[in-house]
Amino acid sequence: MPDYLKNGLGLGGDNTKDRSPLLPVRHQPDFFVCDVFDAALKGDSASMEHPIFSLSKKPDMKPRRYENGANWAEVKPSAKGLATVFDRDILIYCISQLMAALNDGRQISRTLRLRAYDLLIATNRDTSGRGYLQLKESFIRLQGTQIETNIITAGKDIWDVFSLVDRARIVKESREGRMQEIEIVLSDWVFQAVEAKEVLTLDRRYFQLAKPLERRLYELARKHVGQQTCFRIGLEKLCNKSGSQSTLKEFRRLLQSIIVDDKCHDHMPGYSFYLDEDIVEIRRKCAPERPDRKRVQLKTETYERAQGLAPGWDVYVIEADWRNWIEKKSIKPWSVDAHFLSFCKRRGKYPGFL
Known part of the structure; x- marks a missing residue:
């Protein structure tokens, strides 16, 4: 090893x-x-x-x-x-x-x-x-x-x-x-x-990520969840898509172990996994909110336009960077959607921006 x-x-x-x-x-x-x-x-x-x-x-x-x-x-x-x-x-x-x-x-x-x-x-x-x-x-x-x-x-x-x-x-x-x-x-x-x-x-x-299966599960989550809140897939199909050579029983045990570890340490990037009998649900993790700060909401169509302005990027990664930036700079945009799209445009044109 x-x-x-x-x-x-x-x-x-x-x-x-x-x-x-x-x-x-x-x-x-x-x-x-x-x-x-x-x-x-x-x-x-x-x-x-x-x-x-x-x-x-x-x-x-x-x-x-x-x-x-x-x-x-x-x-x-x-x-x-x-x-x-x-x-x-x-x-x-x-x-x-x-x-x-x-x-x-x-x-x-x-x-x-x-x-x-x-x-x-x-x-x-x-x-x-x-x-x-x-x-x-x-x-x-x-x-x-x-x-x-x-x-x-x-x-x-x-x-x-x-x-x-x-x-x-x-x-x-x-x-x-x-x-x-x-x-x-x-x-x-x-x-x-x-x-x-x-x-x-x-x-x-x-x-x-230390375990090969953890890396593979993250890749599949990143590919399939996209802009959805969650994605559901059968346990057997997930086992096949992961490339695991384990039996279904052993794959269930390995997945359950990762789920338990993530509940304890929150180590899986971006996504949580839930196992209900033979169905696996993958959900996007949300950053914890500050109790003294109201989260500004973006429109659904804003995310769609953002993807076109920064092709190849994960718009939710850009959103997290944008929110951290406006908080750090104490910026209060007149239009949050327009401000976010401008941020995406700069990120798409200049990848090193922020």
Whole structure:
């Protein structure tokens, strides 16, 4: 098991019920050199919808096929096993970099040259020698995992077979053997999703989620709840969509454990999960209100217009930032809807704004 997971799983010391299930924040924001945290974390919606990545912490050598209506995907491992949800961190980092550049009006390409250290810092990973070794292993799994699918991306309905990463190589290496610069060539499938802006904003605590299933449940919640207050799904269907290889009984137990942990620690970003027999209800979490401050309400159509002004962003994330800003600055807008839409327009044009 990777070292950077042990503390969050309680394997590095005494495990107590009072300990947060979240992984610790390993690096302070001052060390974030790249733009990814100045803008927003982004994940492609196709792999959030479909179970492309393995939830196993051990080498997963089992091919699998997932079907959802007319859409299907077959995922086959390499000699090193299937790409995992933790390997997905690399794609999230790359997609976030590309979207920041795209929103800034810069040209983008499938080939990215990055500092390995920045990637490790941004994804909340260990920067020791072992951290660099695990990064290499992630690249091998991402390049080796083969996906055959008819899932539509960028409005194209085609049969395709590909790896998530076409190529990864070390451009420079230090005397100690650690990676300094890496070059990544993304697959057309991933890059087309970026060009079409078929991406969704992720909460920054995503990289602190220690359990693979927690990450997968958050992705599914982020993809399906959207502007709804809640989303309901059958337990068996959720198990299939998550990519879990557990029995339904074991999946129920794992989900119930996460629900209990979240009630105690409120560690799941943005969404709460409720299990009622064989139905799972996913609800958006609301920030607690100050008792001495009345919350201004936005119109339903305002949220719809906001999405057009800041494509690819989660309007509820922008709303939380806007509310914090007007409170901090003691701003009392004459028209809250117009003020919020202006804020969204600036966020869409300048991703680093606030």
